[in-house]
Amino acid sequence: AQRVTQPEKLLSVFKGAPVELKCNYSYSGSPELFWYVQYSRQRLQLLLRHISRESIKGFTADLNKGETSFHLKKPFAQEEDSAMYYCALGALTGKLIFGQGTTLQVKP
Amino acid sequence: EAGVAQSPRYKIIEKRQSVAFWCNPISGHATLYWYQQILGQGPKLLIQFQNNGVVDDSQLPKDRFSAERLKGVDSTLKIQPAKLEDSAVYLCASSLPQYFGPGTRLTVL
Known part of the structure; x- marks a missing residue:
């Protein structure tokens, strides 16, 4: 079965602290994984995808096929990073299978 | 470029009523x-x-939900009749992974 699990509903950190948002997936083929972000009152937007292997807004994510994980990391959190983060798995048809999301709260 | 457009942005209806969303x-x-x-x-x-x-x-719960995309451009999603559990945000997206619309927030009372 295709499934994405984000174990934390809420992650609260202080400004400047490291952040790691966890994502585990279940997929029988070769996965395509994404992180989406939704800031308050804004639409869902793509943050990064594993095939790009790039850093966006200081965030990175590495696909670990052995652990079936795609955790999102940032070394120093900023207050403007406060948002809802969704991990998603791309199926062959193009549809996305989303996790339940993690709210990141960065305190001053 | 213009993004994905959706309307209405909010809709409140009573259960058993019908509703349609546009994308x-x-x-x-x-x-x-x-x-x-x-x-x-x-x-x-x-x-x-x-x-x-x-x-x-x-x-798609086909007993109550239907959708069409005539001419391969705009699309409408309809719920008839609505149930309380249909309260949700309905998102439209085109050619993922990048582009989502703002969503329509449906409340069924």
């Missing part, structure tokens, strides 16, 4: 998706179109 994808995008996002959950695919043909509607 205008980005010009030239052949693939269009409708997702349902219930509060506290991630979006879940309802239906996927490629041009005006259905690719995947396995999660």
Whole structure:
């Protein structure tokens, strides 16, 4: 079965602290994984995808096929990073299978 | 470029009433998706179109939900009759992974 699990509903950190948002997936083929972000009152937007292997807004994510994980990391959190983060798995048809999301709260 | 447009942005109806949502994808995008996002959950695919043909509607509750994409451009999603559990945000997306609309927030009383 295709499934994405984000174990934390809420992650609260202080400004400047490291952040790691966890994502585990279940997929029988070769996965395509994404992180989406939704800031308050804004639409869902793509943050990064594993095939790009790039850093966006200081965030990175590495696909670990052995652990079936795609955790999102940032070394120093900023207050403007406060948002809802969704991990998603791309199926062959193009549809996305989303996790339940993690709210990141960065305190001053 | 203009983004994915959706209307209305908010809708409140009573159970057993009907409702329709509209989506205008980005010009030239052949693939269009409708997702349902219930509060506290991630979006879940309802239906996927490629041009005006259905690719995947396995999660669409066909007894009450219907969708069409005439001429392969705009799309409408209809619920008839609505139930309390249909309260959610309905998201339209075109040619993923980048482009989502702002969503329509439906409240069924």
